[in-house]
Amino acid sequence: MMHAYRTHKCGELRESHVGERVKLSGWVHRKRDHGNLLFVDLRDHYGLTQIVSDSSDEAFKAIEGVRAESVITVEGEIVRRGSDAVNPNLATGQIEVHATKVTVQSHALELPLPVAGEADYPEDIRLRYRYLDLRRERIHKNIMLRSAVIASIRSRMIGQGFTEFQTPILTASSPEGARDYLVPSRVHPGKFYALPQAPQMFKQLLMVAGFDRYFQIAPCFRDEDARADRSPGEFYQLDFEMSFVTQEDVFQAIEPVLAGVFEEFAAGKFVTAAGDFPRIPYRESMLKYGNDKPDLRNPLVISDVTDHFRGGGFGLFAKIIEGGGIVRAIPAPGAGTRARSFFDGMNDWARGEGFAGLGYINIKNGEAGGPIAKNLGEEATAKLIAALGLGPDDGVFFAAGKEGQAARLAGVARTRVGEELGLIEEGAFRFCWIVDFPMYEYDEETKKVDFSHNPFSMPQGELEALESKDPLDILAFQYDIVCNGVELSSGAIRNHRPDIMYKAFEIAGYSQEDVDTNFSGMINAFKFGAPPHGGSAPGIDRIVMLLAGEPNIREVVLFPMNQRAEDLMMGAPSEVSARQLRELNIRIVEPAGAAKKDPAKIVAPE
Numbered sequence: 001m002m003h004a005y006r007t008h009k010c011g012e013l014r015e016s017h018v019g020e021r022v023k024l025s026g027w028v029h030r031k032r033d034h035g036n037l038l039f040v041d042l043r044d045h046y047g048l049t050q051i052v053s054d055s056s057d058e059a060f061k062a063i064e065g066v067r068a069e070s071v072i073t074v075e076g077e078i079v080r081r082g083s084d085a086v087n088p089n090l091a092t093g094q095i096e097v098h099a100t101k102v103t104v105q106s107h108a109l110e111l112p113l114p115v116a117g118e119a120d121y122p123e124d125i126r127l128r129y130r131y132l133d134l135r136r137e138r139i140h141k142n143i144m145l146r147s148a149v150i151a152s153i154r155s156r157m158i159g160q161g162f163t164e165f166q167t168p169i170l171t172a173s174s175p176e177g178a179r180d181y182l183v184p185s186r187v188h189p190g191k192f193y194a195l196p197q198a199p200q201m202f203k204q205l206l207m208v209a210g211f212d213r214y215f216q217i218a219p220c221f222r223d224e225d226a227r228a229d230r231s232p233g234e235f236y237q238l239d240f241e242m243s244f245v246t247q248e249d250v251f252q253a254i255e256p257v258l259a260g261v262f263e264e265f266a267a268g269k270f271v272t273a274a275g276d277f278p279r280i281p282y283r284e285s286m287l288k289y290g291n292d293k294p295d296l297r298n299p300l301v302i303s304d305v306t307d308h309f310r311g312g313g314f315g316l317f318a319k320i321i322e323g324g325g326i327v328r329a330i331p332a333p334g335a336g337t338r339a340r341s342f343f344d345g346m347n348d349w350a351r352g353e354g355f356a357g358l359g360y361i362n363i364k365n366g367e368a369g370g371p372i373a374k375n376l377g378e379e380a381t382a383k384l385i386a387a388l389g390l391g392p393d394d395g396v397f398f399a400a401g402k403e404g405q406a407a408r409l410a411g412v413a414r415t416r417v418g419e420e421l422g423l424i425e426e427g428a429f430r431f432c433w434i435v436d437f438p439m440y441e442y443d444e445e446t447k448k449v450d451f452s453h454n455p456f457s458m459p460q461g462e463l464e465a466l467e468s469k470d471p472l473d474i475l476a477f478q479y480d481i482v483c484n485g486v487e488l489s490s491g492a493i494r495n496h497r498p499d500i501m502y503k504a505f506e507i508a509g510y511s512q513e514d515v516d517t518n519f520s521g522m523i524n525a526f527k528f529g530a531p532p533h534g535g536s537a538p539g540i541d542r543i544v545m546l547l548a549g550e551p552n553i554r555e556v557v558l559f560p561m562n563q564r565a566e567d568l569m570m571g572a573p574s575e576v577s578a579r580q581l582r583e584l585n586i587r588i589v590e591p592a593g594a595a596k597k598d599p600a601k602i603v604a605p606e
Contacts, residue, residue: 028066150540239537277432333394437475454478
């Protein structure tokens with residue numbers, strides 16, 4: 001007796017099955033009516049099978065009356081397609097099923113967005129009907145890739161001697177980092193839990209507890225605005241921590257995992273080999289690439305040319321330098337053959353990005369042109385061109401201003417020039433580590449020294465450095481993993497000693513009492529014997545996004561929220577009942593200027 005719904009899956013049947021009687025179930029993907037013949041592509045999770053029925057069949061009327069995306073069960077005989085009807089792009093393209101019986105399991109209404117055809121559709125429609133969006137081939141494939149990537153990561157981490165643990169979701173609010181999502185406590189009126197921004201403290205406590213090598217595919221919750229590479233609300237990361245390790249030990253543990261996963265799913269693209277990830281100091285990265293997440297597929301390297309403009313020549317740059325500014329040069333190989341409109345267009349683009357502008361020199365047949373070359377003079381221009389190693393038909397752009405601003409402009413200009421000139425390497429995943437981050441920075445707003453990154457990182461030189469060095473010269477054992485210009489994670493060797501931690505926080509203006517109050521769980525644990533430890537947390541969503549070649553993280557997340565952190569499908573966030581508010585001892589206070597709501601919906605707690 002046949003199974004109630006299927007003997008085979010829709011991607012399974014081949015020529016070897018011809019003559020067999022089978023039963024398939026799935027969604028009506030496409031229908032094609034040829035008069036006396038009706039063709040249906042039947043789709044399930046595994047693939048497509050073509051179903052055919054002619055007007056003399058009992059099944060014809062049942063198929064004729066169903067809309068696309070209705071769910072049907074088809075019983076019939078497998079027949080070989082004619083040679084002119086074979087579909088070489090389909091795994092089942094050699095055969096079709098001649099339907100003798102069709103049962104409609106579920107009728108579909110008229111669709112709000114098409115499933116077949118992969119047409120681009122507005123985000124709000126796609127997210128409101130995400131269950132339909134997920135039926136589309138590209139998104140379905142991305143989500144399956146995500147599952148396979150996570151399974152591979154898990155296997156590789158276990159192979160590296162890590163053990164998986166689950167850390168709490170309801171925890172204490174942290175004063176550091178992004179905004180917390182708060183959860184009110186019913187049994188402790190007026191008190192709140194927080195959803196973890198990351199399992200940071202818990203994973204360090206696992207090291208104190210003696211578990212040595214921890215990992216977790218960890219959910220993290222941050223009340224941040226959305227970006228193309230960041231989901232609002234929640235995301236997942238490969239969270240890991242190791243005991244008795246140096247920075248290099250951490251690199252050697254995770255590089256084989258990341259390189260291995262990318263090699264497995266990169267479909268033949270180049271992947272930086274484990275052991276070959278370049279280590280680029282933060283300051284070098286800011287100089288050469290204009291940011292701390294360089295895309296190494298771009299061959300362009302930025303140079304500091306401040307001294308070439310110091311004290312004269314091009315007056316605008318000389319004045320900027322006199323005021324404490326700098327000048328950075330972005331080479332544009334071969335751009336000298338471009339029309340002047342290319343150079344002026346780059347300048348207009350820079351202004352459109354909010355910068356003052358982008359100067360340039362264009363070289364044609366060895367002759368330098370443009371206002372900068374004219375004002376700088378032939379001799380000084382020749383020296384500059386020689387120092388930059390420019391050829392007879394190259395160009396160069398200049399970013400001038402305060403160091404931070406000039407570096408930012410040079411960084412985005414480097415990317416823009418690389419794209420405009422077609423220099424970005426295709427078919428490659430190029431990894432690097434950014435290392436030697438500064439421990440502290442000077443905050444211009446508060447006029448004080450503060451942590452530049454993670455306050456729990458171990459300073460290079462430990463206590464001696466904190467006591468003897470200028471805070472702005474202290475480097476941390478802190479590092480980022482970057483791939484193709486995308487930051488996958490930040491990590492660090494942790495500060496595991498209370499005396500060093502108190503001193504580190506003191507420099508940033510925090511008292512011992514502040515540390516004891518805000519980080520009591522961790523600082524107290526460190527007083528009972530803590531091993532040197534370190535780790536990192538590469539983002540799962542970003543890894544899958546890179547491997548899938550998707551520009552937006554939404555395309556690799558099952559049920560993402562929109563840009564305003566709304567779940568349009570489930571209607572979240574939503575109002576709650578007065579009874580729920582009373583149970584939680586919460587009163588809603590309307591924002592100033594907000595429209596009045598129905599008072600019946602807002603009842604103060606009793």
